[in-house]
Amino acid sequence: MKAAKCIAPRQIRIVDVDKPAPKPDQALIRVCSVGICGSDLHYFEGSGIGEVTVTEPLILGHEFSGIIEEVGDEAGADLVGNLVAVEPGIPCRQCESCRTGHYNVCRDMVFPGGPPYDGVLCEYVTFPADFCFPVPQKLSPTQAALIEPLAVALHTVDLARVRPGETAAILGLGPVGLLTAQMAKLAGAGQLIGTDLLDYRAEAGLRFGVDFAFNAGKHDTVETVLDRTGGRGVDVAFDCARSSDTPGLACKVVRPAGRCVLTGISGAIEDPFPVNVARHKELTLHWCRRFRFDFPRAIAVAASGQADLKALATHSFPLERSQEAFALVSNAGDNVLKASIDL
Ligand SMILES: [Zn+2]
Numbered sequence: 001m002k003a004a005k006c007i008a009p010r011q012i013r014i015v016d017v018d019k020p021a022p023k024p025d026q027a028l029i030r031v032c033s034v035g036i037c038g039s040d041l042h043y044f045e046g047s048g049i050g051e052v053t054v055t056e057p058l059i060l061g062h063e064f065s066g067i068i069e070e071v072g073d074e075a076g077a078d079l080v081g082n083l084v085a086v087e088p089g090i091p092c093r094q095c096e097s098c099r100t101g102h103y104n105v106c107r108d109m110v111f112p113g114g115p116p117y118d119g120v121l122c123e124y125v126t127f128p129a130d131f132c133f134p135v136p137q138k139l140s141p142t143q144a145a146l147i148e149p150l151a152v153a154l155h156t157v158d159l160a161r162v163r164p165g166e167t168a169a170i171l172g173l174g175p176v177g178l179l180t181a182q183m184a185k186l187a188g189a190g191q192l193i194g195t196d197l198l199d200y201r202a203e204a205g206l207r208f209g210v211d212f213a214f215n216a217g218k219h220d221t222v223e224t225v226l227d228r229t230g231g232r233g234v235d236v237a238f239d240c241a242r243s244s245d246t247p248g249l250a251c252k253v254v255r256p257a258g259r260c261v262l263t264g265i266s267g268a269i270e271d272p273f274p275v276n277v278a279r280h281k282e283l284t285l286h287w288c289r290r291f292r293f294d295f296p297r298a299i300a301v302a303a304s305g306q307a308d309l310k311a312l313a314t315h316s317f318p319l320e321r322s323q324e325a326f327a328l329v330s331n332a333g334d335n336v337l338k339a340s341i342d343l
């Protein structure tokens with residue numbers, strides 16, 4: 001079968017690899033759509049995430065949907081033929097984290113498209129059947145692939161414990177930031193302020209529930225947010241950017257005793273942090289690691305139309321043009337929000 005393999009920084013080649021066979025508890029999935037995520041870009045660009053870098057050629061991709069063609073003996077045969085959104089990280093299910101409900105931080109997690117594990121930019125993959133979630137017919141394969149970033153946004157908003165009427169700032173209006181805005185509104189947030197370094201993404205924020213958006217490269221983030229909130233700061237700040245600056249900015253734009261949820265991945269091992277600001281304001285900081293138990297709810301929200309996955313999916317490419325798709329997202333070309341590879 002065909003696969004798109006990253007063989008060097010910014011170089012993806014179509015190669016032939018063996019088609020996998022499902023183990024007893026697994027489903028064989030014909031991949032339909034793979035979204036390109038900001039975290040994939042760290043590997044595509046060759047910089048890596050923290051200490052994790054690409055040292056061997058790697059198949060990228062983890063946000064995906066597909067049709068189940070076959071299941072192993074221990075998996076439910078009724079799954080066959082379904083379009084499914086697949087929760088990509090496979091935990092060990094035995095360690096303390098897994099046994100206490102925090103399987104998203106399992107140390108033995110197998111995550112596709114994160115070195116050393118090959119991702120899903122290929123024709124067929126196998127996954128545990130219980131991590132495959134059938135989606136209703138009204139969702140297209142491309143939208144079903146976006147259940148994954150939507151699950152990240154739901155987990156992000158959950159961690160903030162947003163209450164009705166609270167104000168929030170969203171730093172970074174890529175797909176996760178935009179969906180976080182939409183989910184924060186759904187959770188009852190009042191005024192939402194959004195920032196990005198790209199004008200078109202700030203504008204996109206306004207279509208995803210952000211009330212006031214600005215370009216953080218042109219206006220001072222802290223001054224502008226304080227100004228919009230009468231000097232008080234927001235109740236909650238979400239960092240959804242790929243930046244080493246935004247964790248610190250989040251601390252500076254929240255009110256005293258406010259909450260910051262840090263979901264964006266700068267890729268650095270360490271980022272500078274205004275510890276004095278955080279201590280003075282007695283802030284609550286919560287890092288977000290992907291999601292846990294969020295796929296069924298993400299599917300329900302998407303099916304109800306409360307998450308606008310259709311507006312997010314701006315670009316589609318065939319597998320053969322994966323290189324072009326990654327370059328487009330990496331360069332933020334053509335006003336791209338989410339690009340997907342559709343097989
Ligand atoms: Zn992702």
Ligand SMILES: [Zn+2]
Pocket residue numbers: 091092093094095096097098103106107108109
């Ligand atoms: Zn575990």
